[in-house]
Amino acid sequence: MNKYFKYLSSLVLAVTFSFSQVGEKMIEFKFGEHNAFYILLSNVDKNLVEDEWKAANKNFGKTDKKKGEFINQGVNLEGLSNTVDWYMKLDKKKGDVELQLCVISNDEFVSSSNQPENFAVISKFLSDFTYSVEIAKVRVEYDDEKKELEKLQKSLKKVNNDIQKNNDVVDKHNKKIKKANKDIESNLKKQTELNEEIAMQSAVVENLLVDGEIPPEDSAGYEQFSDANDKLQKMQNKLEKLVKDYDGLLKDIEKSTKKVQKGEDDLKSNAKEIDKLKKKISKQGKLVESIHKKLQSM
Numbered sequence: 001m002n003k004y005f006k007y008l009s010s011l012v013l014a015v016t017f018s019f020s021q022v023g024e025k026m027i028e029f030k031f032g033e034h035n036a037f038y039i040l041l042s043n044v045d046k047n048l049v050e051d052e053w054k055a056a057n058k059n060f061g062k063t064d065k066k067k068g069e070f071i072n073q074g075v076n077l078e079g080l081s082n083t084v085d086w087y088m089k090l091d092k093k094k095g096d097v098e099l100q101l102c103v104i105s106n107d108e109f110v111s112s113s114n115q116p117e118n119f120a121v122i123s124k125f126l127s128d129f130t131y132s133v134e135i136a137k138v139r140v141e142y143d144d145e146k147k148e149l150e151k152l153q154k155s156l157k158k159v160n161n162d163i164q165k166n167n168d169v170v171d172k173h174n175k176k177i178k179k180a181n182k183d184i185e186s187n188l189k190k191q192t193e194l195n196e197e198i199a200m201q202s203a204v205v206e207n208l209l210v211d212g213e214i215p216p217e218d219s220a221g222y223e224q225f226s227d228a229n230d231k232l233q234k235m236q237n238k239l240e241k242l243v244k245d246y247d248g249l250l251k252d253i254e255k256s257t258k259k260v261q262k263g264e265d266d267l268k269s270n271a272k273e274i275d276k277l278k279k280k281i282s283k284q285g286k287l288v289e290s291i292h293k294k295l296q297s298m
Contacts, residue, residue: 022126031087035102037103037122077121080105191243202232
């Protein structure tokens, strides 16, 4: 990045450096091989160059594209002795793009020897175009890095939302554990009281037995025994339910304890992620600011 900005600074301080990059050579176009201008654009996307070329030529009328060549006719560039027609194509060379421009002026192909003044004007135009491409490159980089910053900020917001959700989970299940422990205390107290009542009722039932046997159904003591035994059974059923509820409360505590543990683990993970994201956002923010300042200075 620093090396890239040093290169941009050289463009800002010395336009002649860009001008010196414009050259001429014989280049094959659809209408034959002719003398043409060329300039190498480094580390640039071909589509970006095409878009910038169209923008640079918008004042010269419509730009036609035929078989990879961009054509403008009647170009009235300030400084030219007359209007010209030019044909531009791009030759991709790995990460670089060579812009090749063939110019027809007064029925001849412009070169440094036959039309030196027009050659100089067009070379300056291409030099300025090179600089506009560099600005476009920085603008694209700025937009990309800004989007990356926004993406990181969205991630931070999501993690903060996750923290709130995990805190809610921990609070919710801690409350459940607290309530379950309170219910267990009440349940055990009821079990103790009920066990005492069952013991007394068992004694009552036992005392109603006749020689250890249930009284005959037609006897006077049978109904009394049956009522006492039914009461005992209801007590035992109630105790069975209390024991079942007690087991359920233990399971609820175990389940909620796991939820709390997971929530706390997730919060620790969230905290680490927040720290990482804040560092990345800080670094990305400085990068975006640096590119923005560079863009403003160009």
